[in-house]
Amino acid sequence: QSALTQPASVSGSPGQSITISCTGTSSDVGRYNYVSWYQQYPGKAPKVMIYDVTKRPSGVSDRFSGSKSGNTASLTISGVQAVDEAYYYCYSYRSDSTGVFGGGTKLTVL
Amino acid sequence: EVQLLESGGNLIQTGGSLRLSCAASGFTFSDSAMTWVRQAPGKGLEWVSVISGGGGGTYYADAVKGRFTISRDNSKNTLYLQMNSLTAEDTGLYYCAKDGRDAYWSGSPSFHHWGQGTLVTVS
Numbered sequence: 001q002s003a004l005t006q007p008a009s010v011s012g013s014p015g016q017s018i019t020i021s022c023t024g025t026s027s028d029v030g031r032y033n034y035v036s037w038y039q040q041y042p043g044k045a046p047k048v049m050i051y052d053v054t055k056r057p058s059g060v061s062d063r064f065s066g067s068k069s070g071n072t073a074s075l076t077i078s079g080v081q082a083v084d085e086a087y088y089y090c091y092s093y094r095s096d097s098t099g100v101f102g103g104g105t106k107l108t109v110l
Numbered sequence: 111e112v113q114l115l116e117s118g119g120n121l122i123q124t125g126g127s128l129r130l131s132c133a134a135s136g137f138t139f140s141d142s143a144m145t146w147v148r149q150a151p152g153k154g155l156e157w158v159s160v161i162s163g164g165g166g167g168t169y170y171a172d173a174v175k176g177r178f179t180i181s182r183d184n185s186k187n188t189l190y191l192q193m194n195s196l197t198a199e200d201t202g203l204y205y206c207a208k209d210g211r212d213a214y215w216s217g218s219p220s221f222h223h224w225g226q227g228t229l230v231t232v233s
Contacts, residue, residue: 003154038155045205045225045226045227051210052220055218091155091157096169097169098160098170098171099145099157099219100157101154101155101156101157104154104155
């Protein structure tokens with residue numbers, strides 16, 4: 001059960017848009033629309049930002065959006081702000097009924 | 111308000127056993143699948159196990175299969191994780207999370223509510 005592949009780090013200046021990719025296989029990301037994204041600050045529990053590829057929970061800023069193409073899902077943050085500096089993890093349901101997270105991406109706001 | 115409170119974490123010797131608990135409130139516990147996720151110090155999130163609302167369906171990550179057992183007591187609104195044959199690789203913060211799927215596995219396998227975690231250290 002290999003982890004989904006995410007870049008270790010991304011960065012952007014305030015106001016810019018950034019995209020974090022999440023690459024899986026035809027047994028997880030490519031097969032189901034069950035990709036979710038989590039934001040985690042150091043020492044805190046994760047928080048869901050996107051679920052079912054594109055859905056945003058109530059209370060989450062509309063600056064966050066998700067998409068998927070083939071075996072790769074993406075999280076885009078439009079107009080990145082200092083408060084967005086955190087770790088981001090993707091997650092996918094798998095064909096064997098288990099789940100798998102990505103390795104995590106550290107977002108730095110310059 | 112959904113609340114999840116993990117307990118049972120401790121310092122344990124290699125090869126030992128430990129049982130984690132997660133007390134749930136604020137929702138109909140038996141109507142929801144529940145998941146355990148762990149995080150090694152300074153590392154990323156790792157999916158561990160999931161259990162159906164009624165407890166009859168369970169799935170495990172390869173890394174813990176055969177050593178960990180997930181269970182629940184719906185009369186006590188409590189989720190458990192029995193961990194045996196522990197190794198240093200099992201060290202980490204263990205979170206319980208409310209799965210988005212209902213008792214019949216319908217819905218979104220995503221995690222909208224998390225506890226604060228309980229720390230397991232294997233040495």
